[in-house]
Amino acid sequence: MPSHSRLxxxxxxxxxGALLALVACTTHARDAxxxxxxxxxxxxxxTTGATIAGCPLFPADNAWRADVSHxxxxxYSAAWVGSVGSSTHLHPDFGSDPSYGIPYSVVPATQQPVPxxxxxxxxxxxxxxxxxxxxxxxxxxxxxxxxxxxxxxxIYELYGAKRSGSGWAAMSGAVFNLKSDALRPDTWTSAxxxxxxxxxxxxxxxxxxxxxxDHALRxxxxxxxxxxIHPATHQAGSTSSASVPPMGARFRLKASFSLTPYHxxxxxxxxxxxxxxxxxxxxxxxxxxxxxxYTGWNDNDLNQLKNVAGSAFEVVNTGAIRH
Numbered sequence: 001m002p003s004h005s006r007l008x009x010x011x012x013x014x015x016x017g018a019l020l021a022l023v024a025c026t027t028h029a030r031d032a033x034x035x036x037x038x039x040x041x042x043x044x045x046x047t048t049g050a051t052i053a054g055c056p057l058f059p060a061d062n063a064w065r066a067d068v069s070h071x072x073x074x075x076y077s078a079a080w081v082g083s084v085g086s087s088t089h090l091h092p093d094f095g096s097d098p099s100y101g102i103p104y105s106v107v108p109a110t111q112q113p114v115p116x117x118x119x120x121x122x123x124x125x126x127x128x129x130x131x132x133x134x135x136x137x138x139x140x141x142x143x144x145x146x147x148x149x150x151x152x153x154x155i156y157e158l159y160g161a162k163r164s165g166s167g168w169a170a171m172s173g174a175v176f177n178l179k180s181d182a183l184r185p186d187t188w189t190s191a192x193x194x195x196x197x198x199x200x201x202x203x204x205x206x207x208x209x210x211x212x213x214d215h216a217l218r219x220x221x222x223x224x225x226x227x228x229i230h231p232a233t234h235q236a237g238s239t240s241s242a243s244v245p246p247m248g249a250r251f252r253l254k255a256s257f258s259l260t261p262y263h264x265x266x267x268x269x270x271x272x273x274x275x276x277x278x279x280x281x282x283x284x285x286x287x288x289x290x291x292x293x294y295t296g297w298n299d300n301d302l303n304q305l306k307n308v309a310g311s312a313f314e315v316v317n318t319g320a321i322r323h
Contacts, residue, residue, distance in 0.1 A: 050200075050207075050214040053106045055153035055178045057200055057215055062181050063231045063318070064200050064215045068252055068277050071316035080245040084221045084286050086311040092302040093220070093284075094203065094291030101293035103137035104147035104199055111150060115167035120160065124188040124234075126175040130156040134163055137293070145191055146170070147199045153178040155199050157191035184233040186322060192218075193282040194247035195233030201281060203291035208265045213272035220284030221245060227321040235323070236283055245280050250318050252277035257312045264301035270308070277316060286310075 049065055050057035058064050074080070094101030116128030132148045138161055139145040146161040146168070155178060160171030174190035176197045184195045192198050201218025225246045226237035232248025245251075253273035262270055269289070278289065287310055291297075 052155075052178070052199065053149040053151045053153070055149075055151065058178055059181055065276070066216075067275050068216075068250060068316045068318070069255065069275050071252070071318065074249070074315040074317040076242065076245070077315040079243045080249060080315050081251070081310055081313055083223065083244040084310055086309065088286050088310050090287045090289060090305045090308040090310075091285065092203075092291060092305050093288040094293065094297065095299050095302055096295050096297045098293060098295050099140055101291050101297075102139050102145055102147065102198065102202060103293040104149065104202070105133065105136045106149050107131055107133065107151070109150060109152040115165075116158070116173055117164060117167070117169045118173065119169055119171050121172035121189055125170075125173045128173070129167065130158075130173065130175070132156055132158070132168060134166070134168075138162075139293075145198060147191075149178075149199060155197050157198055159191035183231050186228075186233050187235075189234040189236075193234065193236040194228060194280065196231060196248070196279060196281050198281070198290070201279060201290055203265075203269055203289065205292060205294045205296060208268055211268060213268060213276070215272075216250065216276040217269070217272065217278040218281040218290040219251070219278045220282045220286070220288045220290075221280055222283065222286050224280060224283055225321075227323050229319050229321055232279065232281075238283075245315070246321050247280055247282075248318075249280045250277045250316050251280070251313045252316050253308075254312055254314055257308075261307075262304050264298060264304075266301050266304035269305065273313075 049060055111131035113129035113131045116130050118125045131150055132146060136146050136148060143159060144161050146158040148156045155176040158168060158170035158173045162169045172189055172191055184190060189195050190197065198218065200215055203217060207213045223239065223244050224237040225244045226235050226240050227246035228235045229246055229248035235247050253270060255274060259267060259270055
């Protein structure tokens with residue numbers, strides 16, 4: 001079965017990216033770029049939930065938007081936290097350096113589709129064309145992700161992407177309907193090892209400016225078991241051990257963890273991790289949280305996350321492990 005484990009991602013200290021490419025009308029500009037200071041403290045939500053490109057970030061009942069603050073613990077919680085590292089600390093996999101983070105673009109519904117040629121996992125990829133402009137930024141490093149959110153309320157994502165003629169060549173690709181809860185077929189990958197969309201799990205500057213993140217986040221762990229929990233649909237594990245988490249395992253910051261010392265972006269992120277948690281989405285460095293490429297990130301704020309030990313997390317029970 002095809003499986004891409006992203007060993008190149010683990011080999012480097014931080015995920016790489018390039019500057020955000022904004023290919024959208026100005027009404028959607030805040031989704032991909034930011035200007036001015038980032039919000040310093042969480043604010044009451046003034047929206048009906050998470051959005052991207054003027055569209056809801058999936059329906060309100062979608063797993064990405066589920067409030068898991070009161071979900072019961074997984075029976076594997078202690079073992080999985082221990083395997084990732086109870087004394088290892090959280091790490092922002094993004095920052096003001098434009099070589100960090102994962103870039104994304106926002107395009108209008110009228111964006112011209114271009115051909116996509118798959119080079120590795122075409123049998124598990126959604127066929128093109130995709131409305132991905134050839135000017136879209138490619139994540140630096142081995143993963144070479146390209147992410148696009150369209151005002152047609154779909155997300156288009158590529159893994160191992162290269163510009164090719166008037167379109168793109170990529171190892172794999174996936175399309176997600178933002179108005180649907182439909183998952184990919186079981187055992188299918190996406191542009192991510194877990195078969196999940198990447199863009200919904202990023203920390204984005206527009207959400208930090210708004211003062212709230214209304215969805216789960218994405219993070220990586222070094223070792224995963226050969227299995228997945230919905231909404232993940234794919235595994236890239238190296239072991240059958242039940243002591244390590246599968247793709248799609250959902251980690252939550254403990255309610256007892258004090259947020260008093262934190263401020264700015266870190267406070268907003270940690271507040272979201274208490275309510276929505278974060279999905280194991282790929283193999284990589286332990287406790288690395290994904291975020292968008294953006295030169296305006298306040299690194300001093302983000303570095304507060306490095307004070308949060310793995311022991312501050314627990315794993316919630318969100319369903320059966322599938323193989």
